[in-house]
Amino acid sequence: MALLQIAEPGQSPQPHQRRLAVGIDLGTTNSLVAAVRSGLAEPLADDDGKVILPSAVRYHAGSIEVGESAKLAAASDPLNTVLSVKRLMGRGIADVHQLGEQMPYRFAAGESHMPFIETVQGAKSPVEVSAEILKTLRLRAEQTLGGELVGAVITVPAYFDDAQRQATKDAARLAGLTVLRLLNEPTAAAVAYGLDQKAEGVVAIYDLGGGTFDISILRLTGGVFEVLATGGDSALGGDDFDHAVADWIIQQASISSDLDPSTQRSLLQAACAAKEGLTDADSVELSHGEWRGSLSRTQFEALIEPMVARSLKACRRAVRDSGVELEEVGAVVMVGGSTRVPRVREAVGELFGRAPLTNIDPDQVVAIGAAIQADALAGNQRDDGEELLLLDVIPLSLGLETMGGLMEKVIPRNTTIPVARAQEFTTYKDGQTAMMIHVLQGERELIADCRSLARFELRGIPPMVAGAAKIRVTFQVDADGLLSVAARELSSGIEASIQVKPSYGLTDGEIARMLQDSFQNAGGDKAARVLREQQVDGQRLIEAVEAALQADGERLLDAEEREVIELQVQELRDLLAGNDGLAIERQTKRLSQVTDAFAARRLDSTVKAALAGRNLNEIEE
Amino acid sequence: MGNPCHFALFDLQPSFRLDMEQLAARYRELARQVHPDRFADAGEREQRLALERSACLNEAYQVLKTPSQRARYLLAMRGPELPLEVTVQDPDFLLQQMQLREELEELQDDADLAGVATFKRRLKAAQEQLNEHFAACWDDEARREEAERLMRRMQFLDKLSHEVRQLEERLDD
Numbered sequence: 001m002a003l004l005q006i007a008e009p010g011q012s013p014q015p016h017q018r019r020l021a022v023g024i025d026l027g028t029t030n031s032l033v034a035a036v037r038s039g040l041a042e043p044l045a046d047d048d049g050k051v052i053l054p055s056a057v058r059y060h061a062g063s064i065e066v067g068e069s070a071k072l073a074a075a076s077d078p079l080n081t082v083l084s085v086k087r088l089m090g091r092g093i094a095d096v097h098q099l100g101e102q103m104p105y106r107f108a109a110g111e112s113h114m115p116f117i118e119t120v121q122g123a124k125s126p127v128e129v130s131a132e133i134l135k136t137l138r139l140r141a142e143q144t145l146g147g148e149l150v151g152a153v154i155t156v157p158a159y160f161d162d163a164q165r166q167a168t169k170d171a172a173r174l175a176g177l178t179v180l181r182l183l184n185e186p187t188a189a190a191v192a193y194g195l196d197q198k199a200e201g202v203v204a205i206y207d208l209g210g211g212t213f214d215i216s217i218l219r220l221t222g223g224v225f226e227v228l229a230t231g232g233d234s235a236l237g238g239d240d241f242d243h244a245v246a247d248w249i250i251q252q253a254s255i256s257s258d259l260d261p262s263t264q265r266s267l268l269q270a271a272c273a274a275k276e277g278l279t280d281a282d283s284v285e286l287s288h289g290e291w292r293g294s295l296s297r298t299q300f301e302a303l304i305e306p307m308v309a310r311s312l313k314a315c316r317r318a319v320r321d322s323g324v325e326l327e328e329v330g331a332v333v334m335v336g337g338s339t340r341v342p343r344v345r346e347a348v349g350e351l352f353g354r355a356p357l358t359n360i361d362p363d364q365v366v367a368i369g370a371a372i373q374a375d376a377l378a379g380n381q382r383d384d385g386e387e388l389l390l391l392d393v394i395p396l397s398l399g400l401e402t403m404g405g406l407m408e409k410v411i412p413r414n415t416t417i418p419v420a421r422a423q424e425f426t427t428y429k430d431g432q433t434a435m436m437i438h439v440l441q442g443e444r445e446l447i448a449d450c451r452s453l454a455r456f457e458l459r460g461i462p463p464m465v466a467g468a469a470k471i472r473v474t475f476q477v478d479a480d481g482l483l484s485v486a487a488r489e490l491s492s493g494i495e496a497s498i499q500v501k502p503s504y505g506l507t508d509g510e511i512a513r514m515l516q517d518s519f520q521n522a523g524g525d526k527a528a529r530v531l532r533e534q535q536v537d538g539q540r541l542i543e544a545v546e547a548a549l550q551a552d553g554e555r556l557l558d559a560e561e562r563e564v565i566e567l568q569v570q571e572l573r574d575l576l577a578g579n580d581g582l583a584i585e586r587q588t589k590r591l592s593q594v595t596d597a598f599a600a601r602r603l604d605s606t607v608k609a610a611l612a613g614r615n616l617n618e619i620e621e
Numbered sequence: 622m623g624n625p626c627h628f629a630l631f632d633l634q635p636s637f638r639l640d641m642e643q644l645a646a647r648y649r650e651l652a653r654q655v656h657p658d659r660f661a662d663a664g665e666r667e668q669r670l671a672l673e674r675s676a677c678l679n680e681a682y683q684v685l686k687t688p689s690q691r692a693r694y695l696l697a698m699r700g701p702e703l704p705l706e707v708t709v710q711d712p713d714f715l716l717q718q719m720q721l722r723e724e725l726e727e728l729q730d731d732a733d734l735a736g737v738a739t740f741k742r743r744l745k746a747a748q749e750q751l752n753e754h755f756a757a758c759w760d761d762e763a764r765r766e767e768a769e770r771l772m773r774r775m776q777f778l779d780k781l782s783h784e785v786r787q788l789e790e791r792l793d794d
Contacts, residue, residue: 320789388658
């Protein structure tokens with residue numbers, strides 16, 4: 001039955017329905033999902049009216065528990081309850097030992113170098129654990145919004161490296177979400193803040209979460225959010241404050257620091273409670289076993305001072321990188337639960353010479369910003385008609401290993417994305433036919449101090465004297481901040497390329513197995529879901545093509561070209577009525593192919609249209 | 622058909638003196654048209670094209686807004702390809718560079734933050750002077766050699782200011 005729908009001016013244009021897309025803040029401690037509803041971005045609540053989902057996953061023999069109840073079981077069932085899994089994303093097992101002596105899990109090595117956590121349900125990778133959190137939020141969103149999602153914008157710390165971003169994207173894929181974009185958390189916060197306050201000018205976003213710290217300097221100009229520089233530390237957050245307090249308790253109570261997992265967990269909980277208590281109180285009472293004591297705010301501030309100082313150092317560097325003077329920063333916005341700590345606010349205020357803004361909800365602002373972008377990416381018009389544009393940067397330099405174990409930068413940090421850059425290399429031995437390409441990320445000169453992202457080999461170089469071959473290596477970073485690398489020998493045209501799937505990512509085999517597992521758990525309705533996806537893809541393409549034809553068909557196509565496209569559209573439409581998924585997929589591909597040239601012409605014409613009526617300088621490069 | 626030149630993309634006549642505000646505004650306008658976010662909903666090919674176009678636009682903007690890169694680009698437009706690394710025949714300038722680097726080392730040894738700030742101001746003034754000088758001669762065919770020398774000097778000063786920034790970072794520890 002058709003319902004009569006009334007649309008407010010500027011709202012979802014008929015006959016197209018508003019397309020459902022959400023923003024997800026996948027946090028170390030807490031996660032949220034938000035969506036734009038009736039023109040307003042807001043977090044979505046669960047059945048109990050709670051918007052915050054603790055990022056806690058507990059594995060039982062036959063089921064999985066996510067959220068508050070799982071978090072509460074952390075001390076009683078520490079090995080099967082995973083908290084702060086974000087700190088493990090995209091990390092190697094060696095990194096974990098380095099950063100996580102206080103993580104009460106049993107780790108097992110998998111096919112890749114990822115740290116798998118042993119649970120009653122077997123070994124779980126951080127990607128799978130994160131996927132459980134995402135799945136819970138996806139279901140909440142689908143229930144609340146009443147339909148399937150077109151996709152989601154998922155936020156990541158700006159300082160996440162390529163491996164950490166890729167791991168997040170894999171988790172979304174496992175959770176059955178289409179990722180519209182990976183969005184940097186401070187940028188998301190800037191969008192929410194900027195649109196809400198109608199802010200213009202230079203803004204600093206100081207984002208201290210549970211496990212990560214970001215600082216971003218942005219310039220806001222009429223709906224354009226241009227990141228000038230970003231910096232941070234992807235292993236610095238409120239969790240570290242807790243660890244500092246826990247260490248202090250161990251010292252004060254003179255107990256051994258070699259604790260069993262359950263004691264470790266309850267100690268961290270006590271430390272966290274003390275930290276939170278000190279936001280308002282000048283001192284808090286603490287106990288651990290027999291030991292009783294009190295911690296004053298001054299003592300606490302001394303414990304966390306090294307970490308606060310680290311964050312300020314990153315701020316100064318970001319300001320220097322941004323090319324603006326400290327005085328030009330018009331507003332400093334505090335984001336993330338850990339910015340509730342009074343000493344953090346005070347220190348940031350001193351550095352920037354102005355009181356930081358704490359009036360927006362530091363827990364919700366990232367999800368809200370992500371929801372606004374998700375809504376725009378899904379093709380929905382904004383109510384105020386202002387089009388958003390987010391111009392982000394890469395947080396860490398990308399480069400290649402050269403002779404002598406040195407890293408040669410190809411793309412420096414804080415370069416605006418998308419970006420493509422090429423560098424030429426040559427062979428160093430007579431008759432050399434292969435070359436190893438080692439891709440690195442980081443700021444240091446020695447490769448040992450940088451993160452190794454991937455290695456691949458260019459083979460089949462024609463034998464020449466040393467120095468005669470020309471090998472061009474091209475780096476491309478997309479709008480998600482993800483890197484792909486291609487290498488090409490110019491005289492022979494021999495090529496090799498990879499989507500960087502780093503040393504610390506899951507192997508394709510692991511992903512395939514996990515996807516299969518999740519389908520099995522879903523109760524065998526895989527075929528139905530696949531068909532549904534094929535139908536949605538086909539329908540989306542038809543809508544896109546028809547909109548394009550209506551807009552530019554007359555101008556850019558001749559009658560014959562148009563007829564070919566329309567014919568293929570009709571064929572796909574006929575197939576969509578049926579259940580033959582394979583045929584739908586094939587025809588969708590065919591339609592996409594016949595519209596390729598049209599798509600390219602449209603894109604070119606948008607640039608020309610932007611220049612229309614002006615004196616086009618016809619100099620060719 | 623090649624890519625239109627960076628200046629044409631921004632609807633500007635090739636020139637060293639540019640209105641930076643206007644350039645930035647133009648960049649934002651163009652970025653709106655080609656950014657992949659506009660094509661999140663489109664087909665795979667269209668998304669790939671948007672990615673490539675955006676990368677080109679970002680590259681062009683980067684070149685035009687950075688004086689040394691803009692200078693290099695202008696010279697390359699009018700003459701033979703300029704090698705990235707050459708042996709610079711500019712003894713006076715090189716001598717001065719060595720002195721500046723020594724000065725910088727002393728500042729590091731003394732951890733002299735105020736000294737670094739003064740050094741930065743002097744460096745900036747020197748850069749502005751070079752820019753003025755280049756603007757006056759780059760399009761004069763007879764002064765091509767001079768223009769190339771100035772462009773190399775700009776690159777040197779860029780490297781130097783990068784070193785100053787690294788020094789600031791070290792002193793911040």
